Amino acid sequence: MYTYSEYDDAFVRRRVAEFSQQVERRIDGSLTEDEFKPLRLMNGLYLQLHAYMLRVAIPYGTLDSRKMDQLAHIAETWDKGYGHFTTRQNIQYNWPKLPDVPKMLEALADVGMHAIQTSGNTIRNVTADHFAGAAADEIEDPRPVAELLRQWSTDHPEFQFLPRKFKIAVTGSPNDRAVTKAHDIGLRMVRNEAGEPGFEVLVGGGLGRTPMIGKVISPFVPKADLLPYCEAIVSVYNTLGRRDNKYKARIKITVAENGLDTFRDLVEARYAEIRPEFTGIDQEILAGIEKEFAAPAFRNATTEAYDAAREADPVFRSWADTNLAAHRIDGYAIVTISLKAHGKTPGDASADQMRVMADLARRYGHDELRISHEQNVILPHVHKSDLPVIHAELLRAGLATANVGLISDIIACPGMDYCALATARSIPVAEQIATRFDELKLEHEIGEMKIKISGCINACGHHHVGHIGILGLDRAGVENYQITLGGDGTETAAIGERTGPGFAYDEIVPAIEKIVATYLKERESAEERFLDCYRRVGINPFKIALYGEDAKGRARAA
Amino acid sequence: MARAFTPKVVTANDLLEGDVIYLTETDQWSRHHHEAELIEDEAHAEIRLLFASGQQNKVVGVYLADARPGPDGPEPVHFREAFRAKGPSNYVHGKQESRA
Numbered sequence: 001m002y003t004y005s006e007y008d009d010a011f012v013r014r015r016v017a018e019f020s021q022q023v024e025r026r027i028d029g030s031l032t033e034d035e036f037k038p039l040r041l042m043n044g045l046y047l048q049l050h051a052y053m054l055r056v057a058i059p060y061g062t063l064d065s066r067k068m069d070q071l072a073h074i075a076e077t078w079d080k081g082y083g084h085f086t087t088r089q090n091i092q093y094n095w096p097k098l099p100d101v102p103k104m105l106e107a108l109a110d111v112g113m114h115a116i117q118t119s120g121n122t123i124r125n126v127t128a129d130h131f132a133g134a135a136a137d138e139i140e141d142p143r144p145v146a147e148l149l150r151q152w153s154t155d156h157p158e159f160q161f162l163p164r165k166f167k168i169a170v171t172g173s174p175n176d177r178a179v180t181k182a183h184d185i186g187l188r189m190v191r192n193e194a195g196e197p198g199f200e201v202l203v204g205g206g207l208g209r210t211p212m213i214g215k216v217i218s219p220f221v222p223k224a225d226l227l228p229y230c231e232a233i234v235s236v237y238n239t240l241g242r243r244d245n246k247y248k249a250r251i252k253i254t255v256a257e258n259g260l261d262t263f264r265d266l267v268e269a270r271y272a273e274i275r276p277e278f279t280g281i282d283q284e285i286l287a288g289i290e291k292e293f294a295a296p297a298f299r300n301a302t303t304e305a306y307d308a309a310r311e312a313d314p315v316f317r318s319w320a321d322t323n324l325a326a327h328r329i330d331g332y333a334i335v336t337i338s339l340k341a342h343g344k345t346p347g348d349a350s351a352d353q354m355r356v357m358a359d360l361a362r363r364y365g366h367d368e369l370r371i372s373h374e375q376n377v378i379l380p381h382v383h384k385s386d387l388p389v390i391h392a393e394l395l396r397a398g399l400a401t402a403n404v405g406l407i408s409d410i411i412a413c414p415g416m417d418y419c420a421l422a423t424a425r426s427i428p429v430a431e432q433i434a435t436r437f438d439e440l441k442l443e444h445e446i447g448e449m450k451i452k453i454s455g456c457i458n459a460c461g462h463h464h465v466g467h468i469g470i471l472g473l474d475r476a477g478v479e480n481y482q483i484t485l486g487g488d489g490t491e492t493a494a495i496g497e498r499t500g501p502g503f504a505y506d507e508i509v510p511a512i513e514k515i516v517a518t519y520l521k522e523r524e525s526a527e528e529r530f531l532d533c534y535r536r537v538g539i540n541p542f543k544i545a546l547y548g549e550d551a552k553g554r555a556r557a558a
Numbered sequence: 559m560a561r562a563f564t565p566k567v568v569t570a571n572d573l574l575e576g577d578v579i580y581l582t583e584t585d586q587w588s589r590h591h592h593e594a595e596l597i598e599d600e601a602h603a604e605i606r607l608l609f610a611s612g613q614q615n616k617v618v619g620v621y622l623a624d625a626r627p628g629p630d631g632p633e634p635v636h637f638r639e640a641f642r643a644k645g646p647s648n649y650v651h652g653k654q655e656s657r658a
Contacts (some may be wrong), residue, residue, distance in 0.1 A: 026573075027573070027574070027615075028615075029614065029615040032614050033614060033618050033619070047571055047576060047618055047619060048576075049578070049638075049641065049642055050576065050577065050578060050642065050645055050646065050651075050652045050653075051571075051575065051576035051577065051652070052576040080649075080651055094646075094651075095576075095651065095652075096576075097574060097575050097576070098573065098574050098575070098576065099574060345648045345649075348648075416637075416638060416641055417641065417646035417647050417648055418646060425641075425647060427646075427647065427648045428647050428648065431648070474637075474638075477635075477636055477637065478637070479637060
């Protein structure tokens with residue numbers, strides 16, 4: 001894993017010192033809120049409904065046990081003993097007090113972390129496949145490139161005041177677990193005809209009020225050219241993007257309004273201009289970073305203990321069947337620790353749970369942890385013989401929920417329980433759906449199902465790309481929930497289609513039940529996933545289940 | 559004829575803690591919605607808002623929120639204000655802690 005250089009450390013500490021003084025000046029009245037607000041946002045500090053919120057970047061979702069332990073320490077010392085992992089692989093603290101924030105940032109700096117550029121119209125935390133470096137289907141670990149992009153984009157003087165925020169995601173696998181097609185820039189590692197790895201570059205994807213799937217601006221950019229190519233894209237966007245209208249300021253609108261071909265021509269022209277300035281220093285830095293991401297010393301051992309536990313313990317077997325993924329090394333597995341216990345807040349972990357996960361990583365996981373955009377925690381490198389012990393410890397910590405990829409593994413934004421922008425609650429809807437399907441004992445029978453819930457049109461809960469998407473709105477002073485179906489956040493990305501009129505807060509769980517019952521009735525076999533079934537039969541059977549036989553008329557009226 | 563004025567309370571967040579607060583009749587800031595001054599006159603609402611906005615070193619994000627009279631004092635009208643007055647629904651945190 002990348003460790004901070006002296007330069008990184010000095011930079012982050014300088015920012016902490018600067019912000020500490022700004023906080024002091026705000027408290028003593030020298031700074032007004034109008035003056036202070038942009039400064040606090042540059043350091044990840046928001047003001048939400050009930051309190052301040054500090055958003056801490058977890059670059060490409062990668063942590064070690066020391067960092068996770070420190071996140072636990074911060075949660076306990078200056079917050080309410082827990083943290084919320086987000087769909088952008090960050091962690092948010094919901095209850096910091098303003099005078100304590102400098103101390104929190106200092107504690108982060110002590111372990112090489114910060115909250116810089118987690119807000120504002122800048123390049124945000126670069127996200128990556130949470131199975132990076134471990135997945136069996138991977139071409140190469142994409143994190144060195146993600147780290148290079150992080151270093152380039154952090155405090156980049158040209159890109160501190162973009163027309164709007166800018167999000168980059170990168171994957172090294174053909175199976176896209178990083179939702180690259182819903183990012184401002186999506187990078188998908190591919191091989192060219194000579195077999196060399198490079199990147200397919202997507203541009204102009206995004207969710208929010210105008211959801212769009214990213215478009216291929218270049219089918220192959222060699223690794224050595226990637227940084228200048230990305231800089232050319234952001235540079236063109238910086239001059240062309242609209243600053244007159246916040247809702248038309250994202251690059252997806254810039255690309256749509258100007259056309260992909262025009263946008264590409266401008267990028268190519270800018271690229272030709274700046275490419276000579278990249279004299280190879282970035283590639284030297286990348287080579288250094290790649291060394292820091294060298295694979296751990298995998299061991300070769302028997303997996304008998306794993307096989308025996310599978311045989312003997314049905315609870316272990318169920319967990320192993322849902323929460324493990326194929327590792328590229330024989331005898332190893334990727335463990336997804338579900339932060340989706342039925343009836344609990346998706347993505348929340350207590351300080352104690354964070355310490356348990358850190359300890360497991362230290363003892364059994366080559367000291368690596370990942371945060372997924374699906375708000376779970378990953379132990380990417382676990383030898384199968386250690387799985388029974390890990391499972392037992394997770395059980396004790398309330399972390400052994402066997403539901404990864406199932407209907408209760410729900411993405412939910414904080415919604416109106418915390419967020420100042422929200423128009424409805426998300427968390428209780430997620431809690432109730434998970435609890436209901438657990439009671440019905442149906443979730444394993446339903447199989448792969450991705451429900452994603454956003455509490456406003458900004459779509460932090462990725463509802464557009466949920467197999468079932470739920471969007472909470474304020475309709476005449478009452479919470480109302482719109483449903484979309486058929487969304488997909490993977491390499492076959494698609495935006496979900498709206499079923500029709502929305503549902504009241506107490507109608508949304510029954511509506512989801514109707515959709516699931518329709519799927520179970522319509523599917524050809526237990527192997528046909530919800531998404532495949534939906535693609536085969538279309539939206540009509542679901543509309544009829546939700547609204548009755550006159551569904552089409554009502555949908556038009558909506 | 560002027561449209562009917564919906565009663566208001568002046569609300570904000572506390573500068574240091576971020577907690578939701580309400581302006582009382584005696585120019586104090588209360589953590590409790592029912593202790594807020596219920597303002598039934600538009601011109602008076604503007605004056606109270608100006609007064610509150612002048613307290614930059616105590617409060618953040620001052621605005622007027624719709625409210626209605628209740629048996630124990632003003633009550634929120636919109637559900638957003640009800641959540642602000644109560645705290646989050648997933649934990650007994652915020653204002654609910656002191657009540658528990």
